[in-house]
Amino acid sequence: MIAYIxxxxxxxxxxxxxxxxxxxxxxIVGGLSFALYAGLYALFSRVFFVGVNRTILNFxxxxxxxxxxxxxxxxxxxxxxxxxGLGFNSDIAHLQKYSMVLLSGMALNSAGFWIGHERLYIDxxxxxxxxxxxxxxxxxxxxxxxxxxxxxxxxxVDKFY
Numbered sequence: 635m636i637a638y639i640x641x642x643x644x645x646x647x648x649x650x651x652x653x654x655x656x657x658x659x660x661x662i663v664g665g666l667s668f669a670l671y672a673g674l675y676a677l678f679s680r681v682f683f684v685g686v687n688r689t690i691l692n693f694x695x696x697x698x699x700x701x702x703x704x705x706x707x708x709x710x711x712x713x714x715x716x717x718x719g720l721g722f723n724s725d726i727a728h729l730q731k732y733s734m735v736l737l738s739g740m741a742l743n744s745a746g747f748w749i750g751h752e753r754l755y756i757d758x759x760x761x762x763x764x765x766x767x768x769x770x771x772x773x774x775x776x777x778x779x780x781x782x783x784x785x786x787x788x789x790x791v792d793k794f795y
Contacts (some may be wrong), residue, residue: 639749659711660707660777663703663706667703667706670702672766674694674699675692675762679691689747689751692744696740700740704732707777707782708732711777719788731781735776735781738772740770742765750764
């Protein structure tokens, strides 16, 4: 089946295997990040901050889970290397791009959570799971094509001034 999909997409066998393992690593990191995020959200909403708006708690849990998520994706999923000899600046460039994708993904997640829980009155646990299945599709594509794209020279924001 994978061979058929690769032929359909026009990928050679070697690239297809590379893409498969990168997606596999993304799922592992994503699963661990989701566990951290869901655990934080459960602690916040059910133990520590029971009366606080759950959309705010959802956002806070996302922010805290994002830090180890970035490090794991940079070093494990995408195996980002120094770009064009930039060294430390390459890490800064990855972090800047990751932050843009992170913020847009969090906006999608928060908007979906707000619509699902606050407007449609769907149980928050169900909305968390649904959004955890939808947002990673967006983030995988964006990180793959934008944040950790190999062979592209990264520029830091200060170089644009």
